Every structure is written in structure tokens, then in C-alpha cells.
Amino acid sequence: MNTLLTIDERNAVLRSMAKLVEQEKENILKANKIDLDNYSGDDLAMEDRLKVDDSKIKGMVASLEHLASQEDPVGVERFSFKHENGMQVYNKTASFGTVMIIYESRPDVTVEAAGIAFKSGNKILLKGGKESLNSNLRIVELWHQALKENNVSTEWVEYLQFDRKQTQEFLAHPTQPVDLIVPRGGERLIKFVKDNSSAQVIVSGRGNNFVYVHDQADIDIALNVILNGKTGKISACNAVDKVLIDSHLPNKEEFLKKLVERLSEYNVEFIADKTLEGKLENARPVKSEDEWYEEFLDYKILIGEVDSVSEAIAKINKYSGGHSASIISKDDQAAKQFMETVDNAAVYHNASTRFTDGGQLGLGGELAISTDKLHQRGPIGLQHLVTNKWYIHGNGQIR
Structure with missing residues (x-):
């Protein structure tokens, strides 16, 4: 779009959308039921992300209302100085222009991620998966x-009803300007977008998150953090898949027994892992090293043993998705070493990885959770979905 909407126009659209989602709740749920009935149910995590219920509708409405109440992220002065020749120089935040969100399964992305991109002054292109088509089309309406x-062109939000081949062609040769692409989904989708896109891509990466139970861990905290991380929401990228237990943990056998009981x-x-073969009741051995790299998105967990903080850090940095990791320890020095050296977007001390979420970390919501280091790492909130621009005012200066 050529002209940036005013902040009042953007906020008015968001407030209208919040009211409409609330008013049209039953129609959204009906459309979603068609999608759920059509879904094969092969993938437990995808089915969980596909489902819309009262709670998710409330979340959508709250997200839109919160966005409408936030300050304008566009035009914020980041830096200024007066040049010695008299020019006044400013650096301010600016919208990207057009943001394409390509995603699987989650109809709430059609509301929340699109809302963040719209509030930050961007035209939105939405490409959802075929499994959530009815839900998405109803929400785009x-x-x-x-x-x-609010007398604003409907071109600001466009749904691309493309098949895989058409999507591939559009990514490589867009028929309209695309400034930024955000894939939301599994590793296959992210690889597909990265391999084919001619535009910049923010990688909303895989989870495969770790909990390290240090030899000075509070056992109750460890059990609760692992239980919450593994079973709270298996379809979330902040779920736990791997647990490393320090070989020097006192009463290690008792801890393992309790962990198996609670997760069972x-x-x-x-x-x-081979370090624990025969020590975990009803456990199967690791099939191959690939399982250490795998994001499960299922009710399964891989447990191994390490001899030190350094070994735990090395294992996490080798196998994790760069998303989230937690150390359970009463030793602040060990926690400091872990948090400073683990190469993840979010690191925790005595807390669940399930908090890696824009709403939980004070951003109000998120477009995605980036495992890239540029331009923003971790949850990408409203204030991060901007680029910047230099404004220089002079009166005839030449160099």
C-alpha cells in the first residue's frame, strides 16, 4: 500500500475486529468444526493447533483489544543528532510494507499475527494451510x-488461496511486492519457505527444548517444570522434549522413579539414552542420534545423563533448536554459567520453558518466536515488527 494508515485508523480497525470476532463466535466455531471433521487426525499436535474453542476466541479478542491500546510502533525516534554542518539527523522506526504470513493449522494466527503486522503499518498477505481453510476464510471475511x-481498503488484508505449487511460484516470483515472510509451522514448512523465497524470511524455528536437572536441584521444582513443559501443551514450540540429569544428583534413582510415575x-x-539404559522403567532405547535433534510434538520424552554443567551445555548447544532451555539448580553460579553459555533464544533458571511466549514475556502478543539472531530473537512483538529509516533535514548542505 502506498500510504501508511494513521494510528487512529489502525486502532479503529482492530477494535472493530475485536467486536466482530466476539459477535461471530458461533460462526467461527461452526467453520472450525467443518475443518476438524475433515481432518484425518493423523497428527495430534496439528489437530490441537487446528481446534478453536471458547478459550481461543477469548484470546483472539483480548489480543486485538490489547493491540489497539498499545503505542504506535511506527515513527518512534531511535536516535538523533545535529551535524556540524547544521543538518538535523533522525533515525525512526518504519513499517516493512507488506508482510506475508505462511502458516499451518492455526486459525488464531489469522487474527493475532495478522493484527500485530497490521498495527505496525503493514499490508498483510495470509497463506494458511488447507486443513484450516474454512476457519481462515471466515476470519478473513x-x-x-x-x-x-472504517472506510479502509480491504486490500490491507489479503488471503492467498494457493496450492503448494502456486505458493512455491509466488515465493520465488511474487506478483506483488513482499518485504518480509514469516513462516509459522513445522520444519518442513520453514525449509520450504527458506528454499523458495526471494524475500527476507524470519525463521520461527523448531523447539526441541531441554531441561537440565543439576546435582543441586530442588527435586519438586524439577518434577513440576518437566511435567508442565512436557504435558501442558504438546503442540507448542516451547514444550520440553529432552531431559538431562546430572549423574551426581543425590537420590537419582528415586527422582527417576517419581518422574516416570508422574509422566506415566x-x-x-x-x-x-544409553547412559540410562536399564535404569528407566518401561523405556525404549534411543533408535539413532537423530532422535536427539527431533522436535517430538507428542507425548514422548528422551532422558539422558551428563556428568557436569559443561557437558549439559555442550549437548544442548549441539542438539536443541535454539529455542528454550532450563536449568534446575540451587547453585546460582552454575545457573549463571548455564544461562550465559547455552545458545538459545530464552534461558531459564528454575522455571518452565512454557513461558517463551510473547504474552507471557510482557509483549502482549507475538507474531512468531524467532530462533534467528537477526533482527530479533525469541518472541517477536509489536515493537519488533518494524525496520528503521533515516530522516535528514538540511537547507542546502552538500558534501
């Missing part, structure tokens, strides 16, 4: 209604 109610209540499958 509401976006268009909200835009029309959720029918979690146990995989034992």
Missing part, C-alpha cells in the same frame, strides 16, 4: 468487514 466499517499418568512414552 471479518477482517474485511472491520476494514470496510499422561501416557508419555519414555526414551532412554
Whole structure:
């Protein structure tokens, strides 16, 4: 779009959208039921992300209302100085222009991620998966209604109803300007976008998150953090897949027994590294090293043993997705070493990795959780979905 909407226009559209999502709740749920009935159910995590219920609708409405209340992220002065020749120089935040969000399964992305991109002054291109088509199209209708109610062109939010081949072609040779692409989904989707895109891509990466139980761990905290991380929401990228237990942990056998008991209540499958073979009840051995790299998105957990903080750090840095890792320890020095050296977007001390989320970390919401180091790492909130621009005012200066 050529002209940036005013902040009042953007906020008005977001407030209208919040009201419409609330009013049209039953129609959204009906459309989502069609998608759920059509889904094969092969992938437990995808089905969980596909489902819309009252709680998710409330989350969508709250997200839109919160966005409408936030300061404008565009035009914020980051730096200024007066040049010796009299020019006044400013650096300010600026919108990207057009943001394409390509995602699997999650109809709430059609509301929340699109809302963040719209608030930060961008035109939105949405490409959802075929499994959530009915839900997505219904929500996009509401976006268009909200835009029309505020005399704003419906071109600001566009849904691309493409098949895989058309998507591949569009990524390589866009038929309209695309400044930024955000893939939201599994590793295959992210690789597909990176391999084919001619535009910049923010990688919303895989999880495969670790919990390290240090030899000075509080056992109750360790059990609760692992249980929450593994069973709280298996479809989340902040879920736990791997547990490393220090070989010097006092009462290690008792801890392992309790861990198996508590996770077994959720029918979690146990995989034992060779360091723990025969020590974990009902566990199968690791099939290959590939399982250490794998993000499970399922009720399964891989447990191994390490001899030191340094070994835990090395293992996490080798195998994790660069997302989140937690150390459970009463030793602040060990925690400091772990947090400073683990190469993840978010590192925790005595807390669950499930908090790696824009809403939980004070951003109000998120477009994605980036495992890239540029231009923003971890949850990408409203204030991060901007680039910058230099404004120089002179009165005839030449160099």
C-alpha cells in the first residue's frame, strides 16, 4: 500500500475486529468444526493447533483489544543528532510494507499475527494451510468487514488461496511486492519457505527444548517444570522434549522413579539414552542420534545423563533448536554459567520453558518466536515488527 494508515485508523480497525470476532463466535466455531471433521487426525499436535474453542476466541479478542491500546510502533525516534554542518539527523522506526504470513493449522494466527503486522503499518498477505481453510476464510471475511466499517481498503488484508505449487511460484516470483515472510509451522514448512523465497524470511524455528536437572536441584521444582513443559501443551514450540540429569544428583534413582510415575499418568512414552539404559522403567532405547535433534510434538520424552554443567551445555548447544532451555539448580553460579553459555533464544533458571511466549514475556502478543539472531530473537512483538529509516533535514548542505 502506498500510504501508511494513521494510528487512529489502525486502532479503529482492530477494535472493530475485536467486536466482530466476539459477535461471530458461533460462526467461527461452526467453520472450525467443518475443518476438524475433515481432518484425518493423523497428527495430534496439528489437530490441537487446528481446534478453536471458547478459550481461543477469548484470546483472539483480548489480543486485538490489547493491540489497539498499545503505542504506535511506527515513527518512534531511535536516535538523533545535529551535524556540524547544521543538518538535523533522525533515525525512526518504519513499517516493512507488506508482510506475508505462511502458516499451518492455526486459525488464531489469522487474527493475532495478522493484527500485530497490521498495527505496525503493514499490508498483510495470509497463506494458511488447507486443513484450516474454512476457519481462515471466515476470519478473513471479518477482517474485511472491520476494514470496510472504517472506510479502509480491504486490500490491507489479503488471503492467498494457493496450492503448494502456486505458493512455491509466488515465493520465488511474487506478483506483488513482499518485504518480509514469516513462516509459522513445522520444519518442513520453514525449509520450504527458506528454499523458495526471494524475500527476507524470519525463521520461527523448531523447539526441541531441554531441561537440565543439576546435582543441586530442588527435586519438586524439577518434577513440576518437566511435567508442565512436557504435558501442558504438546503442540507448542516451547514444550520440553529432552531431559538431562546430572549423574551426581543425590537420590537419582528415586527422582527417576517419581518422574516416570508422574509422566506415566499422561501416557508419555519414555526414551532412554544409553547412559540410562536399564535404569528407566518401561523405556525404549534411543533408535539413532537423530532422535536427539527431533522436535517430538507428542507425548514422548528422551532422558539422558551428563556428568557436569559443561557437558549439559555442550549437548544442548549441539542438539536443541535454539529455542528454550532450563536449568534446575540451587547453585546460582552454575545457573549463571548455564544461562550465559547455552545458545538459545530464552534461558531459564528454575522455571518452565512454557513461558517463551510473547504474552507471557510482557509483549502482549507475538507474531512468531524467532530462533534467528537477526533482527530479533525469541518472541517477536509489536515493537519488533518494524525496520528503521533515516530522516535528514538540511537547507542546502552538500558534501
